[in-house]
Amino acid sequence: xxxxxxxxxxxxxLIKAMPAVIQKNKDVKLYIYGRDWFFPxxxxxxxxxxxxVLPKLGEINQHIFFMGSVPFKTLALKYAEAEVCVFPSxxxxxxxxxxxxxxxxxxxxxxxxxxxxxxxxxxxxxxxxNPYKVEDIAQQINWALRHKIVGETIAERGRAFVLNHFEINxxxxxxxxxxxxxxxxLV
Numbered sequence: 458x459x460x461x462x463x464x465x466x467x468x469x470x471l472i473k474a475m476p477a478v479i480q481k482n483k484d485v486k487l488y489i490y491g492r493d494w495f496f497p498x499x500x501x502x503x504x505x506x507x508x509x510v511l512p513k514l515g516e517i518n519q520h521i522f523f524m525g526s527v528p529f530k531t532l533a534l535k536y537a538e539a540e541v542c543v544f545p546s547x548x549x550x551x552x553x554x555x556x557x558x559x560x561x562x563x564x565x566x567x568x569x570x571x572x573x574x575x576x577x578x579x580x581x582x583x584x585x586x587n588p589y590k591v592e593d594i595a596q597q598i599n600w601a602l603r604h605k606i607v608g609e610t611i612a613e614r615g616r617a618f619v620l621n622h623f624e625i626n627x628x629x630x631x632x633x634x635x636x637x638x639x640x641x642x643l644v
Contacts, residue, residue, distance in 0.1 A: 458487065458543055459532055459554045462503050462523070463494030467545035467568065467588040472510055474545075475517050477595035482602050485520060487543075490535060492526045536561040541601045541608075544568065545588035551576070556623050559583060559615040564608040566597050582615040 460466045468489065479485055494502040503523055511518040527535065536542060542558035542565045549571040556576060558565045567573045569585040577583035584601060587593040601608050621627075 459490040462491045465548050467547050471545050473591045474594035478598045487521045490524045545594050547588050556619045559619040562612050562616045564612040582618045
């Protein structure tokens with residue numbers, strides 16, 4: 458996982474999904490990369506997860522690691538090391554983490570909310586989950602870990618999709634064309 462460690466990113470649900478993942482995949486580890494978020498009272502969200510959520514899940518905390526913020530180059534290396542990159546956001550604009558991981562040829566599990574279906578076609582260019590259902594997050598991660606060869610093919614298609622749709626020169630030209638079209642209609 459990469460992103461701000463806050464409720465809207467679905468990290469709480471991802472952590473709660475981990476017992477069902479670890480039950481079927483004993484060696485799985487969840488690495489969480491990103492800066493902390495703070496409640497209005499100043500309390501750390503990471504501290505909340507560590508002190509109030511993880512203890513209720515038993516020995517699961519031996520499989521979950523909060524890595525903090527890392528430089529972009531380091532994050533790219535972490536994507537490269539990952540088997541699956543999971544971003545179960547409850548709400549999202551067109552975030553960067555899913556396309557970044559897809560560009561690294563990684564199997565991505567993204568939220569079916571917001572831009573998820575615009576970014577990923579389920580089991581064709583990545584995986585989608587209902588981020589409000591812990592069971593679905595676990596089911597999709599377990600599917601990815603059981604179907605590694607199919608997952609590699611999906612990841613390759615995901616990379617091709619991202620390179621085709623998010624390439625900087627293409628997006629720049631689309632924006633120029635859009636503004637030129639608007640300008641033509643105003644004159």
